[in-house]
Amino acid sequence: MGVTTTPSPPASASDPTGPGRAHWLRVAHEIADDLAIDAAAREQAGKPPFDEVSGLRESGLLNLLIPAELGGGGADWPTAYAVVREIATTDAAIAQLLGSHYFLSWSARCFTEPDAAARIERRSATEQWCWGxxxxxxxxxxxxxxxxxxxxxxxxxxxxxxxxxxxxxxxxxxxxxxxxxxxxxxxxxxxxxxxxxxxxxxxxxxxxxxxxxxxxxxxxxxxxxxLAADDDMLSPSAALASPIGRLLSVQLLLGLAEGALAEAREYSRAGQSSWRSSWPDGSPQDPHVLTTYGELTILTRSAAALADQALAAVHNGLARAEDLTYDEYADISVHVTMAEAAASRAAQESTSRALDVVGSRSATARLGLDRFWRNARAHTLHRPVAHQFRDAGDYFLNGAHPPFVLPA
Missing domain, CATH: 2.40.110.10 (Butyryl-CoA Dehydrogenase, subunit A, domain 2)
Incomplete structure (x- = not known):
C-alpha cells in the first residue's frame, strides 16, 4: 500500500503549536482515500497491518496528539476524533487501531506525573511508537x-x-x-x-x-x-479518561455508518440495486430505496449531532482541567453515553440495511460490503448498546451517574 502523504516535519521553535487542524484533516483524507483502493481485498486477506501502520507513521498521524514542544503534532482531541472518523469511513479496523493508539499513548497524562508523562511522550514521538x-x-x-x-x-x-x-x-x-x-x-x-x-x-x-x-x-x-474506579478518589484528569476513550468509539461507529451509506449510494446511483418493483432496477426514484436512505441518513445525522454535543462537553472538561467538579464530569459522561448509544444503533442499522438497498449483489465477496456490517457488529459487542440505554435511563429517571468505564 503506497501512501502519498509526506511526513510532517518536527515542530520547530517558530512553530510551537504544530501544523494545525486543516493539515491533519487533509492528511487523514489522503490516508482514507489510499486505504479505500484495496480495502475489501486487504480485509479479506486479514494480514497484520504493518504496511498500514507504516503509512500512518510516515504521515505523522501517530504523533498527532503529542505536544509540539515534545516533537509531536501538537493537535487536540477534536482533531484526533475527526481523523479517526474520516479513516473509519473506508477502513474501520485501521481507525480502531489508530484510535486505540491515541488513547493509550495519551493516557500517561491521566495516570502519572507530568514530568514522567512528558518523558514517555517525547520518546514516543522521537521513535514514532505505535501503542497497543x-x-x-x-x-x-x-x-x-x-x-x-x-x-x-x-x-x-x-x-x-x-x-x-x-x-x-x-x-x-x-x-x-x-x-x-x-x-x-x-x-x-x-x-x-x-x-x-x-x-x-x-x-x-x-x-x-x-x-x-x-x-x-x-x-x-x-x-x-x-486505574481504580472509585469516583470519589479520581482526579479530574483521570476521570476524563473514560469519556475521552469512549468518544473514540463513537467517532469510529459514525465513520462506519457514513462509509457504508456512501458506498451503497454509489451502487444505487449506478442503477445496480436488485430490488424488484415497478421501477427499473436501482432507480434513484424507487420509493423503497428513498425511504431506506432517508431513515438511515436521519438516524446517522442524529447520532452525529449527539456526538458533537459530547465532543463539546469533553473539550470543555479538558479546558477546565483540575477545576473540573465531579458533577461536571458526570454530565460529560452522560453526554458520551447517549452519543455511544445513538452511534451504535446508527452503525448497526446502516451497515445492515445498506446491504438490503444493494440487494443480492451485496453478497458478492468481491464488493466487500459485508465488512461494514461485520466491523460494526464486532466493535459494538465490546460495549452492548443495551448497557448505554440503561445508564442513560438511570440518569434521567434517578439522577444516577454513569459508571467509570475505560474503553475495551
Whole structure:
C-alpha cells in the first residue's frame, strides 16, 4: 500500500503549536482515500497491518496528539476524533487501531506525573511508537508482583487492539496483595511476552490478539498509576479518561455508518440495486430505496449531532482541567453515553440495511460490503448498546451517574 502523504516535519521553535487542524484533516483524507483502493481485498486477506501502520507513521498521524514542544503534532482531541472518523469511513479496523493508539499513548497524562508523562511522550514521538493494549477490566486480571527494585508481570490478557504491530503495550494489572488496578507499560519484544493473533469475524485489521506475560520485568517507571474506579478518589484528569476513550468509539461507529451509506449510494446511483418493483432496477426514484436512505441518513445525522454535543462537553472538561467538579464530569459522561448509544444503533442499522438497498449483489465477496456490517457488529459487542440505554435511563429517571468505564 503506497501512501502519498509526506511526513510532517518536527515542530520547530517558530512553530510551537504544530501544523494545525486543516493539515491533519487533509492528511487523514489522503490516508482514507489510499486505504479505500484495496480495502475489501486487504480485509479479506486479514494480514497484520504493518504496511498500514507504516503509512500512518510516515504521515505523522501517530504523533498527532503529542505536544509540539515534545516533537509531536501538537493537535487536540477534536482533531484526533475527526481523523479517526474520516479513516473509519473506508477502513474501520485501521481507525480502531489508530484510535486505540491515541488513547493509550495519551493516557500517561491521566495516570502519572507530568514530568514522567512528558518523558514517555517525547520518546514516543522521537521513535514514532505505535501503542497497543487496553485498560478494560478482565475476568482474569494480570498480576504485578514486587521483585527487588521493580516488579514482574504475569498472566494472560484476552483480546487487545494493536498488539500485533505495537512498539509499546499499555495494559491493566492488579498489584499482588492489595489488588489495586494500575496501568503498566511493557515492551512487546521481551522474550516473556507472547502474542497470539485473534480470529475475529470483524475488525480483522485492528491487529488484535491475546497476550501472555510470563515473568516479564517491569520497572517502577513503567507503572503509570492507579486505574481504580472509585469516583470519589479520581482526579479530574483521570476521570476524563473514560469519556475521552469512549468518544473514540463513537467517532469510529459514525465513520462506519457514513462509509457504508456512501458506498451503497454509489451502487444505487449506478442503477445496480436488485430490488424488484415497478421501477427499473436501482432507480434513484424507487420509493423503497428513498425511504431506506432517508431513515438511515436521519438516524446517522442524529447520532452525529449527539456526538458533537459530547465532543463539546469533553473539550470543555479538558479546558477546565483540575477545576473540573465531579458533577461536571458526570454530565460529560452522560453526554458520551447517549452519543455511544445513538452511534451504535446508527452503525448497526446502516451497515445492515445498506446491504438490503444493494440487494443480492451485496453478497458478492468481491464488493466487500459485508465488512461494514461485520466491523460494526464486532466493535459494538465490546460495549452492548443495551448497557448505554440503561445508564442513560438511570440518569434521567434517578439522577444516577454513569459508571467509570475505560474503553475495551
Amino acid at each position: 493494549g487496553g485498560f478494560a477490566p478482565r475476568d482474569f486480571p494480570l498480576t504485578l508482583t514486587r521483585k527487588g527494585r521493580g516488579y514482574v508481570l504475569e498472566g494472560r490478557q484476552s483480546y487487545a487492539t494493536g498488539v500485533l504491530v505495537a512498539d509499546r503495550l499499555a495494559v491493566r494489572a492488579e498489584r499482588a496483595g492489595d489488588r489495586e488496578p494500575v496501568a503498566v507499560v511493557v515492551t512487546p519484544t521481551h522474550p516473556g511476552v507472547r502474542i497470539d493473533a485473534a480470529e475475529a469475524f470483524g475488525q480483522r485489521l485492528a491487529a488484535g490478539g491475546d497476550v501472555e506475560f510470563d515473568a516479564v520485568p517491569v520497572t517502577v517507571h513503567d507503572v503509570l498509576g492507579s
